[in-house]
Amino acid sequence: MLGAIVKSIFGSSNDRYVKSLDKIVQQINAFEPTLEAYSDEDLAGQTAKFREQLASGSSLDDILPEAFATVREASKRVFGMRHFDVQMIGGIVLHRGEIAEMRTGEGKTLVATTATYLNALEGKGVHIVTVNDYLARRDAEWMGQVHRFLGLTVGVIVPNLNEFERREAYAADITYGTNNEFGFDYLRDNMKHERSQMVQRPFNFAIVDEVDSILIDEARTPLIISGPTDDKSELYISVDAIVKRLDADDYETDEKTKNVTLTEDGVEKVERILENEGLLVGSNLYDVENTQVVHHLDQALKAVVMFKRDTDYVVKDGKVVIIDEFTGRMMDGRRWSNGLHQAVEAKEGVKIEPENQTLASITFQNYFRMYPKLSGMTGTAATEAAEFYDIYKMNVVTIPTNLPIQRVDEEDEFYKNTMDKFGAIAKLIREKNEKGQPVLVGTVSIEKSELLSDFLNKEGVKHSVLNARFHESEAHIVAQAGRLGAVTVATNMAGRGTDIQLGGNVEFRIDDELRDMSEGPEREEAIARIKMEVAEEKQKVLDAGGLCVIGTERHESRRIDNQLRGRSGRQGDPGLSKFYLCLEDDLLRIFGPDTLFAKMMNSNLQDGEAIGSKWLSKAIETAQKKVEARNYEVRKQVVEYDDVMNDQRKVIYEQRADIMDAEAVDDVVIDMRHDTINAIVADACPQGSYPEHWDIDGLKEKVKDVLAIDPPIEAWIDEDGIEPEIIEERITELADAHMNEKMGKDDPSIWRQVEKSILLDRLDHYWKEHLATLDALRQVVFLRAYAQRTPINEYKQEAFSLFERMLDGIREDVTRILSVSELRIPEPAQLPDLPDFLTGHIDPLTGMEDSGDGDGSATQAALFGSLAASPEAGASPGGSGENPYADLPISRNAPCPCGSGNKYKHCHGALV
CATH class of the missing domain: 3.90.1440.10 (SecA, preprotein cross-linking domain)
Incomplete structure (x- = not known):
């Protein structure tokens, strides 16, 4: 009670924090008159000026007001859009490594340009993470206009880029891409055999768009690179x-x-x-x-x-x-x-x-926590604020809307069964449609979308269905969902990324209607006509009540419901939202409290009859909270198990990096040989035991097998006072002499290359096998709970023991290969290519997977993108001449290895 009174007087902690940022916004606004007077060249010259200030010791916070004002002015000139003050607040929040919660339609994409520009000035790279390839390309091209105007370089990471294109994109000041592409490139980089093959730079700063979708929803499943079995x-x-x-x-x-x-x-x-x-x-x-x-x-x-x-x-x-x-x-x-x-x-x-076998994996939690500074933006994050702070140490800041919200959120309506519910929804849609009010309907599956479509057809309502079957046209359907009388049925609106504008979207209409019209007076007249029609139609839609959003059932997460509601009432527009529920909905049937069903069934609810109450809405919210809590536990469990692997992953990846960076690894190889000898002797001659109890035959066999030498161990045993340490020293001397003699026969540079190649190859081989073992361990360790043991603690102990055994195996294998093998190749050994692998996004508990590289084309582009057609090969672009890549497993849709930029099937892979 007291807290509510204090909050009403002084505002919430969020309100007070947002208000404290007004001073910085005022400083930003103060620069506006000065910058308006600048020419385009002078405005673009601000970038060089800011970089000089940073080089002289200024911090990013010092130059923030003027840098933000510069981006605002550039946006006005490039787009004709001026950042609102609340958007500047959002930019400050992003720069500080926090999450900006901004309602749909408040311009999050434009907000990100301010923090992106400021942090890109350091030259260390900024990553903008989106939920799909379409948004990555769109934002890189759209928002990239502002950044390029100010002299910054912009790259985009999407599937099917070759290695050179990826490295170039990561070298840009600002890089757009999806969470999956960034994560998979990190894993691929740590499977490369030379530092020059790696595409990513050290992590610096990332802004995650739709942060709740990426860091919460998709974080239930790790990224996995796998190969076929x-x-x-x-x-x-x-x-x-x-x-x-x-x-x-x-x-x-x-x-x-x-x-x-x-x-x-x-x-x-x-x-x-x-x-x-x-x-x-x-x-x-x-x-x-x-x-x-x-x-x-x-x-x-x-x-x-x-x-x-x-x-x-x-x-x-x-x-x-x-x-x-x-x-x-x-x-x-x-x-x-x-x-x-x-x-x-x-x-x-x-x-x-x-099936596939795991070659490398990482969770989104551990991937994104590698960024020194991480921020995000979304329309719905407050319900998961505790998890964001617990896992990522990011605060959620709710940014006020630019204009007051006028949307009306009506009480839920509850029906006895699905058919009654859909019948009522169809009648409401027909009523809204008759008066011209646009309607957006959210469903949870394709099946429900098509069921509702049948009801609407019976009612004679013209409509569009947006679901997985019509994925290609979704942006165009969504863009026009706010037109007069439009009815759009969408499987799920989370992260669609296209704004619904009342009256229609001018840009999409121009693209759809004037695509084939050439530039000229006629096109300009047509554009002016479309703009006028959209303005007139928008007023009619406003008069009809704005966009009406209908939910056909509650989702497992309140955030998804809020995202659907948020499609209506953007930028102060009027709107309406309402959810229709029934006893057969999955959420209520699976997670709803038993008393809910009992009370509903005992209320003598008749067919076709509806009820609505605050008690019912509260019960549904309780069911959603139960699901959210369960999903949080799943994500927490995933990251707890991956934390164990993450420590080991860091050791292996750091070791790989050290090997790749070193000119010679002979000191590592010598240490491995000495450790292996120590382990062999300790196993055959345990400390504190008598010589007559030693396994001399086993020791001789092991030494011959691993070190390729045959020392007189029996003669040593006959000596008085012989100790295991003496035997170890003598074996070490003989093994070192054997290797020195062997290496003296060849060029030392060849041996250095061979040692590096074998080290990396064995490291990767044993790491892959270790991952498979850990996968199996994770599947069975839960059974330890029956013995009153904590599974995660058991997993930690077992994983540590397995990791030590893996390191022992690597040492012995490397020692054996170098000791036994004979070098017969006069030139340096070729480094092995990466395997032809698939990328996946897999839940280790349920086996469900959310992503991948279907035909391996991205992999093959990375593998063969650096190959170039040479005159000796007798090949030329366009597919003429002999094909030097005929024996390589290249996807026909992958970029051609010759570097022409054409697909393989249109170049060297063309069928004659």
């Missing part, structure tokens, strides 16, 4: 056929975690079928020999029972394509892990692609 298509098909013969009584489902488990009767039934099919070893399904069959059975059950076509995935061109649960977009090329995607492919009867 053996083909098991027939086993997937066989197990899928068995699962489809089961009845609902044979298994139990848990919709919260999307898990399916066999009942006792189900196990017996499956065992009988597997025995008849010859797929079972023995008679017990859970014998260790049947581990692989059980794994495939679990994934097939999950695929058949829990994963629904047109909700979790679609089948397009004979391929299973994942649908992003947050945005409703098709995730082309992205695959679920642990065999789940293959199980779904078997279910749908399409070609089954091989």
Whole structure:
């Protein structure tokens, strides 16, 4: 009570913080008259002036007011858009490494230009992280106009760039790209064999657009680079056929975690079928020999029972394509892990692609925490403020709107079943449509979108459906969703990235209607006509009540609901939002409190009848909070496990960097050899034991195998007072002499190159195997809870022990290869190419994956982008002459390795 009184008098801590920034905004505004008088050249010259000030010892905060004012003036000249004062506040918040929560339509993209410009002046690079490639390209081109006007360079990272193009983009002052591309480039860089092959610079500053979507929603699943393993298509098909013969009584489902488990009767039934099919070893399904069959059975059950076509995935061109649960977009090329995607492919009867093995991985949490300064912006972050601070140490600052909000948020309406609910929604849409009010409807799946579309067709309402099936046209559909009488049904509006403007979007109309019209007086007249029509139509839409937003059910997260609501009422426009719910909605059915169902069913709610109450809305919000808390625990668990791997990852990646940077690694190789000898002797001759208990035969065999020498160990043992330390010293002397003699036969520079190559190769090999072991450990460590042990503590201990064993293995393997091998190549050994890998964004707990590089084209571009067609090869651009790349596994849609800029299929890969 007291807190509420204090807040009403003095405002919240957020209000007080925002108000404290007014002084800086006033300083920014004070520069405006001076800068308005500058010529374009003088304004662009501000960049050189600021850099001189920074070189002289000034800080970014010192030059912030004038730098922000410079960006505002540049924006006025380039776009005709002047930053509002609240946008300047947002820019200051971003510069300070905090999250700016700004409502939809407040111009977050323009806000970012101020903090981006200021921090780019240091020359260390600024990354702008977007949720998809379309926005990365759009913002780099759109906002890049201001930065280029002021003399800064702008790059963009999107799929299918070759290595040179990526390095050039990262070298720019400002680099736009998606979270996945930045993360995968980091992992790829740490799989390279030379520093010159790496594309990224040291981390400096990143601004994350739609920060809640990237750092919260997508952070549940780590980024994973993987390579293909053996083909098991027939086993997937066989197990899928068995699962489809089961009845609902044979298994139990848990919709919260999307898990399916066999009942006792189900196990017996499956065992009988597997025995008849010859797929079972023995008679017990859970014998260790049947581990692989059980794994495939679990994934097939999950695929058949829990994963629904047109909700979790679609089948397009004979391929299973994942649908992003947050945005409703098709995730082309992205695959679920642990065999789940293959199980779904078997279910749908399409070609089954091989499984993949992890080669490198990192969570978004640990990736983005490597930036010395990280900030973000979104329309909805306050509900996750605690998590942002807990994981990323970023405060959420709510920025006030430029104009007061006029949108009306009506109470939810509750119906008994889905059909009644959709019937009521369709009638409301028809009413709004008849008076010209535009309507935006948010659904949670393609299935629900198409169901509503059928209802609207029956009502005779013309409408557009925006879902994963029509992904290509989504920007154009969204842009015109505010036109008079427009009805748009959208699978999910989270992060669509296109502003809905009442009356329509002028730029999109010009692009759609005047695309084929050449420049000239006619085009200018047509543009003027379109602008006038949009202005007139906007007034009619305002008179009709603005944009009406309808939610067909509540999402798991309150943020997604708020994002949908936020599409209406931008920049002080009027608007309306309302959600329709029923007992059959997934959120209420899975997570709702039992009392909710009891009270609703006992209220004698008739078919077609609706109720609404604050109590009901509160109960729904409680269910959403339960889901949010559960998802937070999942994300927290993911990062806890990755923190263990992250410490090890840093050691390996730092070791790789040191090896690549060093001219010679002979000191490392010698240390490895000496450590290996120490371990071999300690194993055969334990401290404190008598010589007669030593394993002399094992020691001789091991020394010969690993060090390629045959010392007289038996003669040494006969000496009085012999100790393990003496044996170790003598073996070390012989091994060193052997290697010195070996290296003396060849050019030292060749040996240096060979040592580096072998070190990196063995390091990568053992790290890959270590990751696979950790994946398996993570899957089973939860069983330790039955023994009253904490799984994460068990995982830490086991992972540390496995890491030490991995390092021992690397030392011994490197020593063996260098000791046993004979160098016969007169020139330096070639460094191995990176493997042909896939990129993925995988949940280690559920196996669900959210991203990837489908045909490996980005990888192949990186692998072969540096190759150039030489005169000796007898090739020339355009595909004429002999193809020097014919034997390379290059995707036909990848850039041609010759560097022509054309796709491979239109260049050297052209079919004759």
